[in-house]
Amino acid sequence: MPDALTRALKERGLRLTAQRQLVLEAVLELGHATPDEIHAKVNSVAAGVNITTIYRTLELLEDLGLVTHAHLSHGAPTFHAAEDSHVHLVCRACGSVQELPVDSVTPLAHSLRAERGFNLDVGHVALFGTCKGCQ
Numbered sequence: 001m002p003d004a005l006t007r008a009l010k011e012r013g014l015r016l017t018a019q020r021q022l023v024l025e026a027v028l029e030l031g032h033a034t035p036d037e038i039h040a041k042v043n044s045v046a047a048g049v050n051i052t053t054i055y056r057t058l059e060l061l062e063d064l065g066l067v068t069h070a071h072l073s074h075g076a077p078t079f080h081a082a083e084d085s086h087v088h089l090v091c092r093a094c095g096s097v098q099e100l101p102v103d104s105v106t107p108l109a110h111s112l113r114a115e116r117g118f119n120l121d122v123g124h125v126a127l128f129g130t131c132k133g134c135q
Contacts, residue, residue: 008064019049023057027067027079032097034076070124088126093134
């Protein structure tokens with residue numbers, strides 16, 4: 001993925017900075033992480049990177065198609081690698097997040113398209129409920 005970042009930036013005439021590299025590495029390492037969690041991870045390696053830089057970099061990385069986000073709670077969005085497309089199962093009791101393959105909601109996506117002309121963005125789907133451990 002670092003090579004993809006370098007390529008994508010070069011295509012846009014942008015350069016690879018240490019901050020951009022660190023933010024992408026943090027997203028990849030953390031899996032599902034809020035900007036604050038990414039900020040903490042980046043600052044553990046390179047102190048002094050401010051939260052504004054994190055948000056701007058996440059926006060750029062998403063625009064480049066390298067990361068994506070989902071809203072898994074009422075708080076900040078959660079970012080993860082775009083190549084890892086999945087649906088999120090969020091437990092309202094313990095807050096755990098499980099991943100479900102996208103094809104699990106394909107029938108729903110097809111039904112919504114056929115019946116309502118609605119194209120579901122499955123990469124942003126989060127289903128809320130109670131996990132097996134909390135039931």
